[in-house]
Amino acid sequence: MSNQIQWINALSTQSSLEKAIDEVVGKIEEKLTQNPDIGIVFISSAFASDYPRLMPLLLEKLPLPCVIGCGGGGIVGMKNDYQPREIEGNPALSLTVASLPDVEITPFHVTAKDLPDLDSAQDKWCNMIGVAPEKQPNFILLSDPFSTKINELLEGLDFAYAGSTKVGGLASTSTMGVSSGLFYFNGSQSDGLFFTEGTVGVALSGNIKIESIVAQGCRPIGNTYQVTQGEKNIIIEMTDNAGKTDNPLNLLRELIATLTQEDQDLAQYSLFIGIAMDEFKLQLKPGDFLIRNLVGVDPKYGAIAVGDKIRPGQRIRFHLRDAKASADDLETLLTNYCNEKSDSTSNMGALIFSCMGRGEGLYGKPNFDSQLFLDYLTDIPLAGFFCNGEIGPVSGNTFLHGYTSVFGIFSQP
Numbered sequence: 001m002s003n004q005i006q007w008i009n010a011l012s013t014q015s016s017l018e019k020a021i022d023e024v025v026g027k028i029e030e031k032l033t034q035n036p037d038i039g040i041v042f043i044s045s046a047f048a049s050d051y052p053r054l055m056p057l058l059l060e061k062l063p064l065p066c067v068i069g070c071g072g073g074g075i076v077g078m079k080n081d082y083q084p085r086e087i088e089g090n091p092a093l094s095l096t097v098a099s100l101p102d103v104e105i106t107p108f109h110v111t112a113k114d115l116p117d118l119d120s121a122q123d124k125w126c127n128m129i130g131v132a133p134e135k136q137p138n139f140i141l142l143s144d145p146f147s148t149k150i151n152e153l154l155e156g157l158d159f160a161y162a163g164s165t166k167v168g169g170l171a172s173t174s175t176m177g178v179s180s181g182l183f184y185f186n187g188s189q190s191d192g193l194f195f196t197e198g199t200v201g202v203a204l205s206g207n208i209k210i211e212s213i214v215a216q217g218c219r220p221i222g223n224t225y226q227v228t229q230g231e232k233n234i235i236i237e238m239t240d241n242a243g244k245t246d247n248p249l250n251l252l253r254e255l256i257a258t259l260t261q262e263d264q265d266l267a268q269y270s271l272f273i274g275i276a277m278d279e280f281k282l283q284l285k286p287g288d289f290l291i292r293n294l295v296g297v298d299p300k301y302g303a304i305a306v307g308d309k310i311r312p313g314q315r316i317r318f319h320l321r322d323a324k325a326s327a328d329d330l331e332t333l334l335t336n337y338c339n340e341k342s343d344s345t346s347n348m349g350a351l352i353f354s355c356m357g358r359g360e361g362l363y364g365k366p367n368f369d370s371q372l373f374l375d376y377l378t379d380i381p382l383a384g385f386f387c388n389g390e391i392g393p394v395s396g397n398t399f400l401h402g403y404t405s406v407f408g409i410f411s412q413p
Contacts, residue, residue, distance in 0.1 A: 003207060005412055006034050006099040007349030009381035011077025011085060013092050017050045018057065020093040025061045034099035036062075038202065040140070040351070041069030041183055042076070042385040045173035046091040051181040055193035059185065064097070066107050068200045069183035070142040072385030073174035073356050076370055084370035084382050088359050089174045096383045098349065098410075102207035106131050107186045111198035112149040118156060125160035129203055133161055137203035138210040140351065140408065141168030144180055145388040147197040154391065154398045165210040166398045167408035168201065169353035169387030180388075211341075213333050213407040214392040215369070216291040217326035217358070218272055218319035221263065222255040224284065225317070230310040233295075236303050238316070247302025255318060266320050273306050276315040277395035284315070286332050290394045291319060291401070321403060323363050330369060330405065334376040346411040347377060352384030354405040359386060369405045377409065 010027035012020040039062070043054060051071060059067070077094030079085040108129055116124035122133065131137045139157065143150050150170065157166060171180035184200040185193055204210070228245060229237035239245045256267055274289030281288060293307035310316075319325075352370060360366045370382055391398065392406035 003101040005101070005208065005348040005410070006032065007096070007381055007410065008032060008098070009078045009094065009096045009349070009383045011079065011092065011094050013087060013090065015091045017047055017053060020091070021057050021061055024093055024095040028062065028095060028097050032097060032099070036064055036097045037066065037100045037103070038098050038105055039064040039067040040096040040383065041067060042094045042383065043069065043071050044075050044087065044090065044092040045071050045073050045175060045180070046089070047071070047093070048173065048179065048181065052194045055183050055185060064185070065187045066105055066202065067183060067185040068107060068140065068142060068202055070171040070200070070385065071173065071181040072387065073172040074359055074386030076352050076354070076382065076384040078381050078383070084367055084374055086359055086367045086370055088386065094383045096349065096381065100204070100208060104135065104205045106137065106203040107184065107201070108203070109184045109192070109195065109198055109200045110153070112147055115149055115152055115156060118152060122160050125156045129160070131203045131205065135205040136164060137161060137205040138164050138208070139166040139168070139201055139203055141166060141199055141201040141391050142182060143168065143170050143199040144182060144197050145170040145172070148199050150199070150389070150400055153199060154400065158398050163396070165212050165393060165408070166391060167210065167212050167351065167353065167406050168391040169385065169406070170389040172356055172386060172388040207412055209411050209413045211409045211411070212392050213337055213409070214287065214394055214401065215326070215330040215333050215405045216401060217329050217403050217405070218274065218291050218321045219325040219328060220274060220289070220317045220319050221259060222318055224276070224315050225251065227310055227312050227314045227316060230312050233306050233309055234303050235306060235310055235316070236301070248304040249297055249299065249302035252304070252318065263320060266322055270321045272319045272321060274317045274319045275308065275310070276317070277397065279313070286329055288395060289317060289319070290399060293402070326358065326362060327368070327372070330372055334373065338376055347380050347409055348412065349380050349410045350377065350382045351408045352382055352405060353387050353390045353392070354384065355390055355403045356386045356388065357403050358405060373407060
């Protein structure tokens with residue numbers, strides 16, 4: 001088919017940047033049968049001193065009309081056609097090249113000073129990106145973790161492009177003191193191939209679809225509560241399923257007393273709050289809660305501080321996180337995705353944006369999230385990196401997450 005998407009990934013673990021580029025370009029050229037339209041590159045922070053050299057060397061070897069990418073403390077790519085590999089802390093270069101017929105590709109690089117005010121009109125945001133909302137674009141976003149105003153950007157893009165999928169992550173490093181890097185080429189610029197600030201991304205519209213899986217790695221405990229008093233990020237009072245109203249600390253203590261000893265121990269250091277994002281959904285399931293940190297308690301008043309805004313009427317549920325919960329959460333979401341998608345043959349490729357706190361450090365073995373993903377969605381290339389924060393939707397709104405693996409799945413409509 002002349003309008004068939006072609007999606008190819010190549011991974012190299014060479015310690016020399018030149019050799020790594022030669023290897024991935026060689027692998028790409030062996031398989032590429034159509035003109036490439038975009039490159040997506042992820043490079044280990046072990047190469048941080050070589051970041052400014054990456055794009056000139058890559059574009060010399062493989063001329064591409066558009067490239068986005070970033071550095072990461074860990075890199076994900078395909079070891080072969082069937083096996084993914086997660087490289088943590090060691091040199092690695094992962095290059096994805098795609099031919100996207102009948103797809104409009106709009107690359108962009110924006111900084112914090114480019115962002116309109118949050119009360120600006122829709123066209124201000126659309127003019128910044130360069131895509132009309134009626135084209136219904138989907139987005140890949142790669143951001144610097146320190147200078148981006150990423151939450152404002154996500155809120156603005158959700159306002160301007162409601163219903164579109166936005167996935168991505170914050171660039172990361174495996175070594176303290178090493179700066180992160182962003183890579184960008186729009187086909188015409190003569191400079192600015194390497195950045196240390198802002199967000200690089202692409203808007204994709206037309207003959208392409210992006211679906212997301214956002215695995216926040218938690219399991220719920222106890223029942224759902226409703227916030228009856230709250231201010232900013234503080235929960236002052238809430239009500240349980242039986243109608244009992246009390247301060248949240250007392251209700252939490254009652255809940256913890258019902259847990260197993262193992263879960264009580266886990267709650268000492270791995271307790272989180274899940275905020276239900278759909279006010280009208282009666283039966284809440286995994287994926288319906290936005291997981292946020294429990295950042296503090298006030299023993300005197302029994303109030304709880306959460307790592308996000310809280311308002312009266314919202315429903316919350318306490319969650320625990322460990323390796324088993326993380327694995328079970330991802331497996332449940334993958335099962336649900338496969339059950340709900342009648343035709344997986346249209347899937348062409350996928351990207352993974354996984355927290356630095358996952359990987360081998362969480363599971364005790366390598367390649368866990370990526371291999372589990374490809375156990376369910378077979379025969380598609382997977383690439384990505386370990387992030388300082390992960391970008392993905394929950395119940396239709398886009399958020400910056402932690403401890404999460406976000407998957408973007410690319411297919412033809």
